[in-house]
Amino acid sequence: MDNISVGIIGGTRSMGSWLAALLQKENCKVHICGRKTPLSIKDIAGLCDVVAVAVPVAATEKVIREVGPLLHENKLLMDLTSLKKDPVEWMLASTSAEVIGCHPLFGPNMPDFSGQNIILCPARGVKWIVWIKELFQNNNYKVLETSPAHHDKMMAVVQVLNHLHTISLGMTIAASKINPRELANYSTPVLRAKMEIVKKVFAESPELYADIITRNQDTVKIIELYEKTLADIRTLIKSGDAGKLKDVLDKTAKILF
Numbered sequence: 001m002d003n004i005s006v007g008i009i010g011g012t013r014s015m016g017s018w019l020a021a022l023l024q025k026e027n028c029k030v031h032i033c034g035r036k037t038p039l040s041i042k043d044i045a046g047l048c049d050v051v052a053v054a055v056p057v058a059a060t061e062k063v064i065r066e067v068g069p070l071l072h073e074n075k076l077l078m079d080l081t082s083l084k085k086d087p088v089e090w091m092l093a094s095t096s097a098e099v100i101g102c103h104p105l106f107g108p109n110m111p112d113f114s115g116q117n118i119i120l121c122p123a124r125g126v127k128w129i130v131w132i133k134e135l136f137q138n139n140n141y142k143v144l145e146t147s148p149a150h151h152d153k154m155m156a157v158v159q160v161l162n163h164l165h166t167i168s169l170g171m172t173i174a175a176s177k178i179n180p181r182e183l184a185n186y187s188t189p190v191l192r193a194k195m196e197i198v199k200k201v202f203a204e205s206p207e208l209y210a211d212i213i214t215r216n217q218d219t220v221k222i223i224e225l226y227e228k229t230l231a232d233i234r235t236l237i238k239s240g241d242a243g244k245l246k247d248v249l250d251k252t253a254k255i256l257f
C-alpha cells in the first residue's frame, strides 16, 4: 500500500517517536500530536488512514474514546499499550474502523531494534493487519499474533512478576538500612547489573511500571504464587538442610531449561 498517512497520538517522545521514525523510513506520511502540539486529536483523525495511540496507560481509555468515533470503517485504529485486554475492548467499543492491538516488547532507547519482539492482537478487519505485520517483519522485528487475554496472561510473568521481583529487591535493600555507598564497595558484577535494573524501575519511569503491575487482571494470581514460592523457600531454608534446597533447584532447572 502506498501513500499511507499515519497519525500518532503521543508521537512527541518515547514509543510514539519510535513508531514515527519507523513509519517515516517506510515512506508513510506521519503526523504526530501530544497535549501541546499544533495538531489536535481531531486533526489527526481527519488527516490519517491509520491512527496509533501511544499515550501513557492512564490516559489511554480517554484518548481512544475521543478518537475512535472520528474514524470510519476503512481506517485503522491501533495502540501501543503494554496491556492489551482493556485497550482492545475500548477500541472495539468506540470505533467502526479496523482495530489492532500492538505491544512492542522493548523500550524506546535501544541502540538496535533488530530481532526484538512485537505482539499483535488483530481484533477487527483483514486489510491493515497484512500491512502492519509486513512492515514490522521487513524491519527485522519478530512478530507474534495472539489474543489480548493471552498476551496479558504472559505479561503477568514478563512484566508483573519480573518487575515485582525488582521492586522487592530495591525495597528490601532500602529497608535493610545498609548504606548504598557501602553496598557498592561490596558489590559483585551480578548485584551491580541488578542494581542498574532497580534504578531503571525506580527512577526512570515509575509511573509505567506502577500501571502495568496494578492494571493487569492476572496480577493477583501471580502475586499469590510468588508469596507461596517465597514461603516454601523460607520453610526449606529454616530446616537448615542445604541438600533439600539443592534438590528443589535441580528439579526446577529441569522444568525451566
Ligand SMILES: NC(=O)c1ccc[n+]([C@@H]2O[C@H](COP(=O)([O-])OP(=O)(O)OC[C@H]3O[C@@H](n4cnc5c(N)ncnc54)[C@H](OP(=O)(O)O)[C@@H]3O)[C@@H](O)[C@H]2O)c1
Pocket (backbone or CB within 6 Å): 009, 010, 011, 012, 013, 014, 015, 016, 033, 034, 035, 036, 054, 055, 056, 057, 059, 060, 063, 080, 081, 082, 083, 103, 104, 105, 106, 107, 108, 208
Ligand atoms: N516506554 C516503554 O518502555 C514502553 C514499551 C512498550 C509499550 N509502551 C507503551 O507505550 C505507551 C506510551 O508509553 P511511553 O513510555 O512512550 O510514554 P511517554 O514517554 O510518557 O510519552 C507519552 C506521549 O503521550 C503524550 N500524551 C500524554 N498524555 C496525553 C494526552 N492526554 N493526550 C494526548 N497525548 C498525550 C505525550 O506528549 P505530551 O506530554 O507532549 O502531551 C507523549 O508524546 C504506553 O501505553 C506504554 O504502556 C511503553
